[in-house]
Amino acid sequence: MDLTGLLAAAGVLIAASAFGLWRRRTDGTVRATAAAATPDRLAAADLGIDLDARATLVQFSSKVCRYCAPTRRLLTEIADRHAVSYLDIDAEERLDLTRRLTVLRTPTVLVLDPDGHVTHRVSGPPRRAELTAAVGRLVGADN
Template structure:
């Protein structure tokens, strides 16, 4: 292999490593989306919105982390007495595209009006998501 080939291989390895580190740090982070104006309605979701908060999970059949995420969200929904909905992203492709769901699981936390307040790409960090759900649900007690 000549010097240019070695440099290209080293560059590709560095780029892949940087992406891996970024992904590991950002995966599951609960991001504040309250600045966005995106809202979901009962018609979008097929269920009535909870007046306190609604957890929405986008899943797929081949998703490795969707089952564990479903268990976490079910527990959080029960603990905070809020609604939870699991949506198959493949069956609701238009909605997934509209919301820029690029991977599963993707979790959205909605307020009582359907406004997206938080988003998680990948398996959520439980403590972060629990804090966000608690804060939102306590606003409407």
């Protein structure tokens, strides 16, 4: 292998390592969303359930998702703790919502306010403490 090949291989390894570190650091982070990031809101007609008067947790899942089942258990627990609604959506069956909300991977979790605006978003398996705190703040509960 010549010098050019070695440099190209080193560049690929460095880029892949940087991506892996970035992904590890940001995976599951609960991010507050600006109103401009999701200009439209989700209505009961979009979801097939009534929006909760305090908050609604929405999970986008897929059949091959390794982290969807643990995320489902976590969201069920948080929804029960804060007495809010929870909905699991199969991303493949609801491509309209998947595309509209730019869901690029599963699980993706959205926290909706009573009006259906996305207040928080998580890509990947959510961090329990961060998500519990975000939902608690939204519903006005002490965590």
